[in-house]
Amino acid sequence: MAYLTKLSDLDPSLVNADPEQIYLPKVLMEHKDFKGLKFEAKVLYSFLLDRLREPLDFIHKGCDDNGSTYIHFKVEELCKLLNLGKSTVVSLEKQLAQYGLIEEVQVGSGQPNRFYLTDKLVPYVEEYTI
Numbered sequence: 594m595a596y597l598t599k600l601s602d603l604d605p606s607l608v609n610a611d612p613e614q615i616y617l618p619k620v621l622m623e624h625k626d627f628k629g630l631k632f633e634a635k636v637l638y639s640f641l642l643d644r645l646r647e648p649l650d651f652i653h654k655g656c657d658d659n660g661s662t663y664i665h666f667k668v669e670e671l672c673k674l675l676n677l678g679k680s681t682v683v684s685l686e687k688q689l690a691q692y693g694l695i696e697e698v699q700v701g702s703g704q705p706n707r708f709y710l711t712d713k714l715v716p717y718v719e720e721y722t723i
Contacts, residue, residue, distance in 0.1 A: 598662040620717040663707040
């Protein structure tokens with residue numbers, strides 16, 4: 594599986610996207626393959642995508658030994674952003690993984706997990722922009 598390294602990997606038109614705006618891929622809202630994905634999971638995915646705009650600082654975004662880009666996001670941070678409880682956010686993360694949109698790797702005690710955003714949406718987005 595390949596991973597996204599920056600937001601414009603998903604949609605090249607986003608290379609100059611307004612950093613004050615969150616990108617919610619239209620395909621997540623309209624395509625039948627994602628109809629079962631909860632709305633809150635789609636919003637969560639948007640916040641994860643937004644982290645791809647960050648510089649490679651190893652605080653919010655880093656690169657592993659294989660050269661794959663990952664992002665960090667503390668569950669508590671996501672809870673606050675989404676105004677949801679921890680168990681709900683964890684459930685939404687699992688749903689995103691089941692849909693193949695992310696891979697989550699546990700790092701260790703006290704460390705935020707690594708999220709790898711897969712390139713699964715790329716062909717869907719390309720289909721929508723044609």
